[in-house]
Amino acid sequence: MRVEIVALVVSPIHAFEGRPADGPRADPGPVSRDEVAVRAGLGLVGDRYFNRPAHRQAALTVFDASVLPAGADPVAARRNIVLRGFRVDTLARTREVPEGAVFSLDSGAGAVRFQAHRPAHPCAWMDVTLGSGAFRALRGRGGVRCVPLDDGVLRVGPADLEVRTSPR
Template sequence: MDGVDGVVEVEVVQLLVSPAHRFAGRPADGPSDAPGDELVGSVEVRGGLGLVGDRYFGRPAHRDAAVTLMAAENLPVDINPSVDLRHTRRNILLRGVDIDSYVGATIVLDGGSGPVTFGVNRPARPCAWMDVTVGPGAQRALRGKGGVRCTPLSDGVLALGRATFRVVGEDGGPR
């Protein structure tokens, strides 16, 4: 990792908080309508619970995967130039770090409002929905780079813009 003391400058490009699970049923039927604008300027993170207002917040079955981070560099813009978090259903889009390589680590993001710690538990594997919401071939294009499922380990706020990224441990918690 580059940077002073392992700290890397990154950009929080997009944040998505959605109260509804839009990709239910068969992909051929298409996603449900979006409940308003799911892209937000900032999010409140609660340790062990997730993102306040998100569909997975506080759900026991999703505690080890309540927040999904993805690298902007991995978006399949060759398939769909306008692809974003609304298409991939990830929560935090980062530019400047290969987040997929940190499975098993504990990481900290700090956008200036204080550090927010995440346990990076497992890859977020792309599903057949990606070929519907992004475009044909997206599921294959995102294999191995569809983001990571995380447990938030501390409370805090993340906002769009510049942030720092650092690894603070090698055991991301439950997987």
């Protein structure tokens, strides 16, 4: 299936700690990338969750751009891989697929497989970054936490997405 990677986000620090009313910490640099390096089992090179044991099943988040409020910057959602053209939340584990779906993305440098795990629930910071009401509007549509199964490269632009039934 043809999709579009509309944003790739690598955040070296967690800028959203504390109370949303206090505002975020300043990021040390830009978070949007045209290309990212993916490492199997580890995540996106340079991201704050890369190779963190506590995030082994949540090394990165894939998000559906179509759920954003009109005119919202997809980078503001601070999800690592933002796609257009596929309902990403359907990949998360369910009763029918308790381990979550295995899917691949190929943006021209070869397919990279991912194991989807749990849904990525939005937080109150969404109202700060995307606008008032975003937190409530994104409940159940906050993306899916994944772990990469392959090393590879992803680029912003057209990509092929394939959902598989097993990691092999």
